[in-house]
Structure formats: structure tokens, C-alpha cells
Amino acid sequence: MNKTALKGLLSERRALIAPESHGLSRPTGQGRRAPGLSQHQVDQLLHRTFGTYHRLESGNYPNPPDDLLRDVAHLFALNEQEWVSLYRYAAEKNPPGPLALSSGKEVPGVWQEAVDGIGHMAYVTDASWDLLASNRQWDDLFDGRRPPANTLRWMLFDGRAQLIDWETAWAPLVLPQMRAALAQRQTDETLLKIEEDVLADPVLAPLYREGGASIHPDGDERPIRHAVHGPGWVTMCAAQPLTAPGARLIILIYHPGTRRAHARTAMLRARTSPRLSDSWCDATG
Template sequence: MNKTALRALLRERRALIAPESHGFARPTGQGRRAPGLSQHQVDQLLHRTFGTYHRLESGNYPNPPTSLLRDIARLFGLNEQEWVSLCRYALLQDPPGPLHLSSGKEVPGVWQEAVDGIRHMAYVTDASWEMLAYNRRFATMFPHGKVPANTLRWMLLDPHGRETLLDWDTAWAPMVLPQLRAALAARPDDDVLRQIEKEVLAETQTADLYATGNSHPHPDGDERPLLHAQEGRGWVTMCAAQPLTAPGSRLMILVFHPGETRIHARAGILRAT
């Protein structure tokens, strides 16, 4: 627990909430003059026993339950980045999932301009793998430039996807299916992901691969064979990043090289010297 940072974050955000907005009267005579909710009022609003919030803010609550942290974050109106900070300060780890189910479903519009400026194939998907933005170079990967609405469903279930993703059953599906499992662990109530999982389980081949439970958390740096609609057979190396305002979303940059020879299979690691 980082007591100093935790105390500073909680005090700052608690001070911004007017007691009157939650039905509390501000004292007019002798008594508390500090801005915002009192620690006891926070306990009342969260239906916690007296002193619970004080223990947390003072740094005397080791390993607080994430349910308490989530309730406080929502009461204080924290955004997703502040939610991550709260969990890191209180638990020394990232949160188990987003603060709000709607998070990860949108990114600032400037991402389209940013993607357009990338010379390699590039796109941005939301936390459900729904397409948000892509550049023209990426569209050329598909016959007639028809980009799929959901890249996860396309990779796992679309017959055209299996033709494009060469060696689909060994080089692609076993790496992609664990990402579906990981996404659902973080977002168990996501209707889009649940539907994709339902379709995966309804097909014998994908269901068997899904049942193996392999662990492959992200594709960053992976190099896999791919059939480009215009440039033919080749190898694509994937660079993955996440817009910070949208947990679960992804910026994917695909570096494609036509031909039978792998280019980045033994590429070095970049590190500061």
C-alpha cells in the first residue's frame, strides 16, 4: 500500500463532493468546516460500519476488498485512470476490471486522424473488439476493402478470416481464443463478448481449442502468416497498445512483409542504453 499517494487521492476527491448533494446538512455552528463529505458520511453512503473509510484513507486497511474500492470510486466520480491509480495505491496491483461497463467503448475522435497518419496497416477497436477506426492501408488487406465490424469474431468464426489468417488452427486460433477468455474475465457482463463465446462454443473446432485453456494475453510482437488481398502471402508482425482513456480498447499496428521468409522472428529488443 502506498499510504501517502492513497491519502492524497482520497482526500482530494472527497473534498469535491458537497454533503448537500447527498442529503446531508452542512453544520452552521461549532463543528466541522472542512470541505466535502466527512469520513463518517462516506461510511453512511456506502452502508459500511463506522470507521471503515477512515481506516482506508489513513492507510490502516491492508488489502481492502475491491468491492469497497469500487464503491468509493463510483461515489467519488473517479475516471478509469484514477480507478487504476486507486487500486495501485491501495493494493499495489491493477484493478480486476473497468470501473464502468461502458468504459472501453469509445476513444477520442482524434484517434482516426492518428491512425490515418500511420504508414503501416493500423486500426483501433473497443473493449469488445468492435471496430472504431482504421486507415486505408488496413482496408487493403480485405477483398473489396470490406473491413469486419468485429475483429475478434472475424478472426475466430468468419470463413474468410480463416482463409486470410494462414495456418489458422495452429498460428492464430490458439493465440486468439485465450484473449477472449481474458477479456470475459475482466468484463463478464459484456454482451458482445458473451455472444462471441456462445458462437465459439457452438462450433466443435473452436470449442475444442477454447477448452484447452492456453494462456496468451496479448499479440504484441507476434509474427504470423497472412494472406493479403492485394500483396499475397506474407508475414505480419503485430504491435499492440491501448488508449489510456478506454481500458480494453486496442491500437493495432500491423507490419506486413510479403513473401515466404519471416522478417521479425528474431528481431532484437529495444531498450534504453
């Protein structure tokens, strides 16, 4: 437990909430003068026993339950990034799911400008794989420059003719991603409908039931047919907007022609600085 960071986050956000906004009075006279809710008022609003919140904010509540952390996060109006921080500080692990089911459904508008500035195919989808933003290069991949509204459904159903070696290079790798997403978003109507269609599909259903361990495409290479440039293959880069859990930025680096057999691109690592002793020897001759 990171007591210092936990106290800093909670006390700062608690100070921003006026007691009057919840029908409570602010202490007067010789009493407390600090801004915002008192720790006891937090207990009142969360219907917890006296001293519960004090234990949490002071870092003296080992393994606090998920429902307490969620109630505090909702009361303090934490965003998704702050929710992850709260969970890591208090429970030393990532939260089991987003704070709100509506999270991951939108990203700041500047993401459209960001993908427009990427030279390779690039797009942003929300947590349900619905398209939020795309650049010209991504749109050019499709006949009539009409990108799919939902990229998960496209990869599993509508794009089979365009995705070369679909049954071996695409479907078995995409289905585990859907399963992992549903594990965290069990009531997502878009994902549930796609799962329903998968289970009704004679090709996809057996693959889905078999399971699989692939849950993200970062670094994958897969064959594809470009509407303009013809058959080729793409190398995938995947990232996530921090304020939208489940949303994703995908960059596809397209290579025309037949994919060449070669080793995976080496991992990037931080460049190590020259050892001090080496620098000193060089300086002194």
C-alpha cells in the same frame, strides 16, 4: 500501501463532492470548514460503520475489500485510470476487473486522428473487439476496403480464407485472448455470443477446450493474404488506451512474400548513459 498517494487521491476527489448533492448539510458555525464531503458523511453514504473511510484515506486499512474500494470509486466518480491507481495505492495490486462494465467501450475521438497518422496498418477496437477507428492501410487489407465490424469474430470465423495457416498460426493464439477477456467481462454480450459460436464450431471447440497461454499479440508474427499485395506476413504491435481497459490499439507491419526464418526482433531497452568516470576520463585526457 502508498499512504501519501492514496490520501492525496481520495482527499482531492472527496473535496469535489458537495454534501448538498446527496441530501446532506454542510457543517456550520465552529465546525468543519473544509470543502466537500466529510469523512463521516462518506461512511453514511456508503452505509459503513463510523471511522471506516477515515481508516482507508489515512492508509490504516490493510487489505481493504474490493466492495469498499468499488463503492468509494463510484461515489467519487473515478474514471478507469483513477480506479486502477486507487487499487494500486490501497491494495498494492491491479483491480480484478474494470470499475464499470460499460468501460472499454469508447475512446477519445482523437484516436481516429492518431491512427490516421500511422504509416502501417492500424486500428482501435473496444473491449468487445468491435472496431472503433482504423486507417486507410488497414482498410486496404480487405476486398472492397470493407474491414470487419468485430476483429475477434473475423479472426475466428469470417477471415479464415485470408488468414494463412489459420488452424495453427491464428486460432490457437486468438482463443486464449477471448478466454482472458471473458474472465474480466463475464456478462459481455458480444463476447458471450462469440464464445457460444466457438463452442458450436467443430474445429474451434476442441482448440478452445484445450486452453492456451497466449493472451496478447504484441510482437507476434503471422501469415496473411493482403487484398492488394497478396500473401505475406505481419508483425504485430499492441497497446491499450489508458482510459479504456480492454480496448486495444493494434499496429500491423506488413511484409510481402514468404516469411523468412529469423530470430525475433531484439527487445528495446533504455539507452544507458556513459559512466561518469568514463566521461571524466575523456574530459581530462
